[in-house]
Amino acid sequence: MTEEIIIAGFGGQGVLSMGKILAYSGIMQDKEVAWMPSYGPEMRGGTANVTVIISDERISSPILQKFDTAIVLNQQSLDKFEEQIKVGGTLVYDPNGITKEPTRKDINIYKIEGNALATELGNAKTFNMIILGAFMKVKPILSLEDVEKGLGKSLPERHHKLIPMNMKAVQCGMDNIKVVQEL
Amino acid sequence: MTEEIIIAGFGGQGVLSMGKILAYSGIMQDKEVAWMPSYGPEMRGGTANVTVIISDERISSPILQKFDTAIVLNQQSLDKFEEQIKVGGTLVYDPNGITKEPTRKDINIYKIEGNALATELGNAKTFNMIILGAFMKVKPILSLEDVEKGLGKSLPERHHKLIPMNMKAVQCGMDNIKVVQEL
C-alpha cells in the first residue's frame, strides 16, 4: 500500500499540521511516511501545501508530480492540483471560496463544507480536523484509533486535553462528506 | 647574453633600488629584464633580496636557483647565496659585518668596502651605488651611460639633481673593488 497525498490551502488553515497528524498516524501503523512541505518567504496569507506519503515500503522520492489524493482548500490550490491527480484518484475539497468547480471526469470527487461545519462546531481551529475526517472516510487507510494516537504524538502534552474535541471534528468530517462524482 | 644576478642584504641597504637601476639600465640597452624581489612581512631590519635578469632573449622563469653573480651585503646573505652561484660565476661582497669569509674555490670573488666608502663620501645613501659600481667593474654588461639613464628613469624627477652624486659613487665603486680570487 502506498498513498500519495497533497494537502493545499491558505497559510493558517492548518494544512501542515493536518499532514503531520496523518504522517504520525501512519507511523502508529508502523508504516513508512514522508511529509514534505512547500516553503517560501511568505509567512502568512500565502498558499501552503504539504505532500504526505504513507507506504508499506521504503519511500523513494518525497517530491511528487502526481498524487493519489488531493485535499484542496482554496481556488488557487484547486487550479494547481486538480490536474496532478492520478487517473482514478481522489479529490476532496471545501467549496468555500471556490468559484470554478472541478471539471475532471476521470477522478473521484468529494466535497466537505469544512468552514461552515467548523463555525457550527463553534471552533474555527477544528477546521483541518474536519477535513481530515472527510479524507478518512473516503480513504480508510488509517484507523480512527491511529489518528487519535497520531494526534497525541503531534500535539504537545499541554494540549492533550483538546484531543476529544479534535476527534469530534474528525467524526463530523466523516459524517458530512458529500459525493460529487464517483467512478 | 643572459646575466642572472642576486642582490642580497639587510632591508634599508638599498638592495631593491639597486636592482631596479640595474634593470632600468638593461632596458636602456633594449634588453629584456626581470626584477623579482623577495617579499615578507618584516618591514624593517629583515633581509631583503632581489633577483635581476638581463638578457637578449625573452626571459622564462624569474625565479632562479643558480646565479651568474651574487652581490651580498651581510653574513646571512653570504651564507645563503654563496652556494647558489654557478660554477665559474661571480661573488661581490662587502666585508662589513662579515664574520665567515666565503670559501668556494670555483668562483670569482671580489670585495668592496661599500660601508666604509660611503662614510668617506659623506653620504650613507650612496652605499648601494658604490656596490653597483663595483659590480659594473667586474661585469661590464652595461655602459656607464646606460646606468646614468637608468638612474634618471628610476628616480623621480625631483631627485634628478642627485644623479651626479650617485654617478660619483658608482665610479668610486668601480675604482675600489678588490680581487679576492679570480679563476
Add this chain to the structure above:
Amino acid sequence: MAEVRLMKGNEVIAEAAIRCGCDGYFGYPITPQSEVMETLMIRKPWEETGMVVLQAESEVASINMVYGGASCGKKVMTSSSSPGVSLMQEGITYLAGAEIPALVVNVVRGGPGLGTIQPAQSDYYQTCKGGGHGDYRLIVLAPASVQEMNDFVDLSFELAFKYRNPAMILSDGVIGQMMEKVTLSPYKARWTDEEIEEISGSWATTGKKANRSKNVSTSLELDSDKQEEFNLHLGRKYKAMEENEVRYEKISCDDAEYMFVAYGSSARICQKAIEICRERGIKAGLLRPITLYPFPTKQIKEMVPQLKGVLSVELSMGQMVDDVRLAVNGAIPVEHYGHVGGIIHSPEEIADALETLIIKA
C-alpha cells in the same frame, strides 16, 4: 530503547548534535535550515548537557566562533545554507589550514547569488573542490534521508577528529524540510576536560599546562619549506581518507548495465527511476556516494567493466559528473542529467534521460 520520532531533517540535526555530545553550536538564520538553531533553542541543551548554543551576528562570525571553540578540542558545529556557506569560505579554509576538526552543515538551496530558497545540489564544486583558497579538502557526507541526517552528525565528528579536519554535511532543502521516521541515537556524554586532554591534548588550546609546551591553533607559516611540508602532510592525510573512508551504497547494481550516480535527494529519486527503467526492460542500478569527499572513484571504476554507460543525476548544471568522468576515465559514456533552480526531477524524467542521453546516444 531507541526512540522513533517523526521529525524534520533540520530538527534532527539539532537533536543529534545534543545526543552525540556536541559542545557548541554557533549559527545564523537562513532558509531552509533555520529550524536547526530554533530546535536547539527550544531544547535548551545548556540546561541538559551543557552544550552552548549561540546565535551569531553573521555567518562570518559563526564560522569563526566554530574555529575558536573547535580549537579548544571541543565538538563544535554550525549550519547554514548556500549564501551563508559562501560567506564562510575564509573560515573554512582556516579550519582546514589549522587542522581543526569541526562540523559545518549546508542545507543547499539554488543559486547563484540569492537565487531561490528551494532545494538544489549546486554547491558540490564549492564543497568538494574547495570553495576557499589553497589546497585543502573537507570530509563531505551527503545524507539521503532524515535518518542519515541523524546518523551523520556523530559520524562527521568522529571522522573530523580522526583526521583533524573539518567535515561538512551536504544536505539540501528536501532533506532538511521533510519529515520522516527517525530512530534517534542514544545519548553520549560530552567529553570531559580530561578526555579532551587525552584525545586532542597535543594541539587543543585548553590552557598551557606545565607538562606540555604551548599549543597554537594557526594556519600561518612564513617559511615556504615548512609550508610546503605542511601542504604535503595534508596531501598524505587526504590520501589516507581516500583509502579508508569512502562510503557509498549500491542499489540494484549486481546485474546493472547502466548506472546512475546520484547523492542525497537525487539518489532517492533515482531509486524510483530504477524501478521505471526495469519496467522498461533496462537494467539500471544506482551507486550513491555517501562520502562526496573522499569520492568513491575506485568503486565506480570497478563497476565500469559491466556497464554500458553512466548517468550522473544532480540538482545542478553538472558538477559531480566531473568526478564520475574522472573515475570512468573515458572507458564508457558518462553524461549528466539534472534540474536546477529548485525544480526537482521526476523519476520518469530520469529514466527518459538515461534512454536519450546514454542508451540511444
Add this chain to the structure above:
Amino acid sequence: MAEVRLMKGNEVIAEAAIRCGCDGYFGYPITPQSEVMETLMIRKPWEETGMVVLQAESEVASINMVYGGASCGKKVMTSSSSPGVSLMQEGITYLAGAEIPALVVNVVRGGPGLGTIQPAQSDYYQTCKGGGHGDYRLIVLAPASVQEMNDFVDLSFELAFKYRNPAMILSDGVIGQMMEKVTLSPYKARWTDEEIEEISGSWATTGKKANRSKNVSTSLELDSDKQEEFNLHLGRKYKAMEENEVRYEKISCDDAEYMFVAYGSSARICQKAIEICRERGIKAGLLRPITLYPFPTKQIKEMVPQLKGVLSVELSMGQMVDDVRLAVNGAIPVEHYGHVGGIIHSPEEIADALETLIIKA
C-alpha cells in the same frame, strides 16, 4: 606612441585600469597585491579621468561596492589575494547571479588559511569551479607576464561586458611582484552616460528614464520555473564562451611528443624546462591556457593523437590537472607535478618530473 616602462605587475594593473577607462576601484590591502591600490592612490586618477578609488573597510565591502558600482553599467574592479578572495565568494556569486560585468584580480598566495604570502596557484579550483555557491562560472584570464597584466585588464572588461559576466584575472605573487618591461596601452576615455545607456541601458541601474521600464539588478527568483530557465540561460552563455573565447598559447608543440600544460608563472618556468628536455632529447612542448575558463579542452584534445603523455604543472597539489584529464579523457597518461607553499619549481625539476612521472612510468 607606446610607452615602455619597467613596472611591477601589480602597479601595471593600476595603470592599465586608469588607461582602459575604468570607472572605479574598490579594494582592501593584502600582500602580495597592495601595490595595486597604492599605485592608484599615488596616481590620483580622480583628477585625471574621474575614476573613483576607494579603500573599503573589508573585502566583503569591496566586492559589494563592485556589485553596486558595476550594476550601474560602470567599469568597476577590485583586487585582492587568496584569503581576501575567499571572503568575496558570496559577492562574486551575486555578481554572476545578477549578470553584472566586473573585474576581480586575485594575486594568489599559498594556503589554506592564512598560509604564506609567497606565490602559489592553489586557487584554481576556487576560481574555475565556483568558490561561491550555485551554478556559475567566471571568465578567468591567467597572465604570465607583466605585459599580460597590462593587456588583460582591458580584455577582461571587454569580455565581462560582452557576456554580462564577472571576470577574474588569476595572477600570483610572482607576476604581481616582479618588474618587467611593459608597453602601456593608450588611454581610452571612460564611457559617457550616453554610451552606458547605449551599451547597458537594458539592465544598468542608472536611474529610470521615462522611456524605459525600471532596471533591477538582482539574483533573486522565487519562482523555480523562472529560476531554472535563468540557470539554463546562464548555461547557454557559458557554452557560448566555451565556443568563442578560449585563449591559449602553444610553444614548441609542432613536433612535441610530450606536452606540459601550465599557466601563469608555471608556464614561464615550463618554457625553460622545454629547453632542458630538448637538450636531453625529449620532444617536449607547452600548451599554456590563457583563459582558464573557458578552458582549452578542445585544443588539448586535438593534441592527443601526437602525444605520449601530458604533465600538468601547477604551483598546487593538483587542481587544473582535473580539467586536463577531462580533456584527454583517458587516451594517454596525464600526471600532475607541482610545488606548493610558496616554493617555486625549477625548470630542471619539471624536466625530471616529465621523465619520472610520464616517460618512465
Add this chain to the structure above:
Amino acid sequence: MTEELKDIQKEENIVYKKSSLLTDNVMHYCPGCTHGVVHKLVAEVIEEMGIQGDTIGVSPVGCSVLAYNYIDIDWQEAAHGRAPALATAVSRLHPEKYVFTYQGDGDLASIGCAEIMHACNRGENIVVIFINNAIYGMTGGQMAPTTMIGQVTATTPYGRDVKLNGYNMKITELIAQLPGTCYVTRESAHTPASVRKTKKAIRKAFENAGQNKGTSFVEVVGTCSSGWKLTPEKANEWMVDNSFKEYPLGTMKDE
C-alpha cells in the same frame, strides 16, 4: 452604491490615493506590515520631489528584498547586510543621483554592522531607511540585535536573556555619533500623525542628499505581526508599550 457616495467619489474630490510610483503588484507582506507603509512614503517622497529618474534604491535581503517589485524606480538587490557598500559605490560613481538603502534591523545591525558603520563614518552621501521591527521577519521571526530583553522569538523561545543572547543593540544612537551623518532620526508609522511625520523625515533625508550633506539616517520603529505572533493592532500596541521604551522616538541629529 448610494447616490450620495457616487457624488463624492469623483475624480476631482480625491484627497488621497496611491502614489503613481507604486506598481500594481500586490505586496507580499503580511497583513499590517510596517514595510508597506514605509514603501508608500518613499514612493510619495520620490514622486513629489520629481526624482524618479535620478533615484537608485538598494534593498538587501530581508522581507523588503522584493521592494523593487513595488516602487517604480531602478533598484539594486544587495546581499544580506551589504546595502551600504553598494550604495557607497553608486553614490560615488553618480554623485548627482539620489541613492538610498532600505534595510531591516537584522540586516543593518547584525550582519551588516560594519558596512553601515563605515558608510556613515565616511559620510557617504546617501539616505538610509532603517526598518526596526525588532526581529528577523523574512526568515521566520528569529532574534535580531534589536530584539528586546524578554522578547519571544523563534530563537529566543523563552524570551531574550542577556546571559544567553546579549543585550539589544541601539545602533541608531551609535550612528548619530559618527561624524559622517548629518541627520539621524527615529520615527514610527503606526498612526496617521506618525506616518505624516515619518514622511517629512524621509523627505528631509532625500533633500539632504540633494544638497550633498552626507549620510541621512531615518529609523522607523515598526512591527512584524507574523514574527511577533500578534494581530497587527496588538502588534502596534506592543510596540508602543515596549519598543518605544527601548527605542524612543525623536531626532538625534540634524546638522
Add this chain to the structure above:
Amino acid sequence: MTEELKDIQKEENIVYKKSSLLTDNVMHYCPGCTHGVVHKLVAEVIEEMGIQGDTIGVSPVGCSVLAYNYIDIDWQEAAHGRAPALATAVSRLHPEKYVFTYQGDGDLASIGCAEIMHACNRGENIVVIFINNAIYGMTGGQMAPTTMIGQVTATTPYGRDVKLNGYNMKITELIAQLPGTCYVTRESAHTPASVRKTKKAIRKAFENAGQNKGTSFVEVVGTCSSGWKLTPEKANEWMVDNSFKEYPLGTMKDE
C-alpha cells in the same frame, strides 16, 4: 666590566627583567614598535596573576599575528578581524578561563567592526587589547579607520582627505557605550609612567574577566615607525602631538 658593575649585576640585585612568560624568540617587530612593549605587559600580568595555564590568547592577522611565538601560553591565530568571534566561543565553552584578544586598529575597527561591536554588546567575558597605531602596519602602512585627517600613509599618499577617505573612526568611544562592556580605557606606552599605567589597566581587565564582569577593553595608542616613516623617537613625538588629540587618553568606563 669594571668591578663596580660586577658588584651590582648580581642575581639578588635584579629589579627588572624579562618576564619568564616571554620566549627567547627575537620578535619580528621593527625597532621601537609598540607591540613589543604591550606584549611584555601582557606577559607580566599573566605571570603575576599566575594564570598561564588558564589563559588563551587570540591574535588575528596584523603585525602581531605571530604573538604566539613570544608569549608562552596557548594561542589561537584568528582570521583578519575575527578574533572577538573566536574569543566568544572560547569564553563560552570555557567560562572559567581568561580569554583575551590582541588586535590592531585595522583589524578591530575596519574589517572586524561587526565582530567587536557584537562581542562587546553581548558582553562576552573577555579582555580586548587594542593596539591603535593609526595604520595597517603588517601590510606596509596603508590607511586604517583610525588614520588621522591629513596623515600620510601608503594609501593616502597626500594625506587622509575626508572627501576621499572619510573621517577617522573613534571606535573606543562607541564601544564604551555598549552595555556589555564593564571597563573601557585608552592608554599609551611611550614613557615609563604610561607603561606602568597601561600595565595596571591590563591587569584590571584580566581581573574583571576573573570576576565574570563582561568585556574589558584596553586601547593602547601606539606608533608604527615603519608605516609612519619616522624614527621610533620621532614617532612617539608625533603620536603625542597628533594621536593624543584625536584619541585622548583616559578611562571612559569602569563599572
Add this chain to the structure above:
Amino acid sequence: MAKVRGSIVVDVEKCKGCELCAVACPKDVIQLAHEVNGKGYHYASMAKPEDCIGCASCALVCPDSCITVYRAKA
C-alpha cells in the same frame, strides 16, 4: 446629504484585512466585510459610510495602499 462629506474606496483584492485602517479611523467608519477576497482575506469596507469625513487617516496607515479617499467641497 450635507452630512456625507467624505468617502473611501477600498481596493478589495489588495486588502489584507489588517484592520489598521479601522483602528485609525476617528469616526469608526470601517469594518471588515464578512466576505473574503480571492486571497481569503476579509477586506475593509465602509460600515458607516455616512460618518466618513474624508480625513484620510485610514489611507495614511494602510500598508497596502488600498484606500482612495474623497472629500466633497462642502
Add this chain to the structure above:
Amino acid sequence: MAKVRGSIVVDVEKCKGCELCAVACPKDVIQLAHEVNGKGYHYASMAKPEDCIGCASCALVCPDSCITVYRAKA
C-alpha cells in the same frame, strides 16, 4: 663607588637600536654602540654606567625586553 647604585645589562643580539631606552633614561646613561650586532643594528649600551640609578625606566619602555636592571641596596 657609592655613586654607582644601578646598572643595566642589554641583550645585545636582541636589541634593535630603537633608542627608546636612551630617550627614557632620566640620567642619559644609554647610547647606541658604534658596533652593530648580527642583525646589523647599533645596539644600546651604557655610555655613562656610573650615572645609572637602576630606575628601570629604560627597561620599561624597551619593546624587545632586552634590558635587565640591577640596583644595589645602597
